[in-house]
Amino acid sequence: MDPTPHADRSRRAFVTAGLAAGSATLAGCIGTTDSEPTADGDSYTVSMAPMGEVEFDSVPEDAFVAFPQYADMAVALGHGDAVTTLFAPDMSGATMNTYYDRLEGVSFEWAGLENPLADGLEEERLYALDSDVHFLDPSYPVKTDDDWDAATIDDIADQIGPWVGNFHSGVHSEPAAEYADSYEYYTLWELFERVAAVFREKERYEALAEVHADLRSHIESNLPPESDRPTVARVTLGDGQFYAYHLNTPGYWQADTRPLGARDVFADRDWERDWGTVGYEAMLEEDPDVLLHLWGITPRYAIGNVRKRLENDSAGSRLTAVQDDRVVPGGMRYQGPLMNLFQLEMTAKQLYPEQFGEWPGYEAGESYPEIPADERLFDRQRVAEIVTRGP
Structure with missing residues (x-):
């Protein structure tokens, strides 16, 4: 696609340094997550792989978002209104509000947001959106779309706004070759810290990180011995087979299951992709105590329908998890x-009801279930106050 119609564009007040493919600009910078004011006191930089040092002259007001973790981060930091695009908004946005319904004053206006990946990422569309920042890993389009290369990525960053994202930390997959030398893997909350630096919301991040640390500590200190933990398959039900995912491997895709330390029935399986496929008979051989259905709390999959499909299948009906009513919804x-x-609270209750209280169940299309105050694993009011008013 010819970028020349935009050649006379004035450069925005957002610039990047060190994005060139294969560069090693992160040396000595990784771990520097605070905003760093420059001499004039207005501009600041944020360090994040694979981009390196990203410089901003002011806080972004319009944010291009692909995957919803960045929309959720923006909401958490009090900048949800900046989000202008979202992957599968009718699923992603609706699921976010399923949770937010339990946080007073917190919501996300997703209706009308376009899905920037619906027809593949289009360069011309990015120019039309004119976003202050692009929350997407530059490695993602370069690796998945032949129309994209590192030079195009650099042009977008220079003429419109920088890229800030790290996709491959999801399961520690391989980045595009152009970014391999500068790649780092982050946890979910390390990514959140860097996005907070973009919005200059360090205090909000720290307050929410404290809530998360307390939740993790509570969960980990009350887990039963490993021998008493259930066997679990994390799956999505397809046509005649299951799409299976690991529970305890590195990456933010497992941020809601890894801290719970359940016994993954497929832990020894290696898949070429980020997931594998398993037939009914293979699932029966493993016969997990719990089937944790990924996307089960989203509008995409009604967990009641999933249970019925399994109950009506000659093989599925013989699964222990089906017979014991332990086919439960997972998150995104x-x-x-x-x-x-x-999602940590939900999964803890589903896997360990004796330690963390019974999961009350979930009906498709409803809000996250109401849980009595004395059975909640984190303080809703505190989280809502951080998001709506600051720490």
Whole structure:
């Protein structure tokens, strides 16, 4: 696509340095997550792989977002109104509000947002959107779309606004070759810290990180011995087979399951992709105690319908998890910090009801279920206050 119609564009007040493919500009910068004011006191930089040092002259007001973890981060930081695009908004946005319904004063206006990946990422569309920042890993389009290369990425950053994202930390997958030398893997909350630096919301990040740390500590200190933990398959039900995902491997896709330390029935399986496929008979051989259905709390999959499909299948009906009514909804793997708090609580109750209280169940299309105050694993009011008013 010819970028020449935009050649006379004035450069925006957002610039990047060190994005060139294969550069090693992160040396000595990784771990520097605070905003760093320059001499004039207005511009600041944020360090994040694979971009390196990203410089801003002011806080972004319009944010291009692909995957919803960045939309959730923006909401958590009090900047949800900046989000102008979202992957699968009718699923992603609706799921976010499923959780936010339990946080007083917190909501996300997703209706009308376009899906920037619906027809593939289009360069011309990015120019038309004219976003202050692009929350997408530059490695993602370069690796997945032949129309994109590092030079195009650099042009977008220079003429419109910088890229800030790290996709491959999801399961520690391989980045595009152009970015391999400068790549780092982050946890979900390390990514959130860097996005907070973009919005200059360090205090909000720190307050929410404290809530998360307390939740993690509570969960980990009350887990039963490993021998008493259930066997679990994390799956999505397809046609005649299951799409299976790991529970305890590195990456933010597992940020709501890894801290719970359940026994993954597929832990020893290696898949060429980020997931594998398993037939009914293979699932029966493993016969997990719990089937944790990924996307089960989203509008995409009604968990009641999933149970019925399994009950009506000659093989599926013989699964222990089906017979014991332990086919339960999981959350989204593209989770931000607020989603992560709820998904940790939800999964802890589903896997360990004796330690963390019974999961009350979930009906498709409803809000996250109401849980009595004394059975909640984190303070809703505190989180809502941080998001709506600041720490």
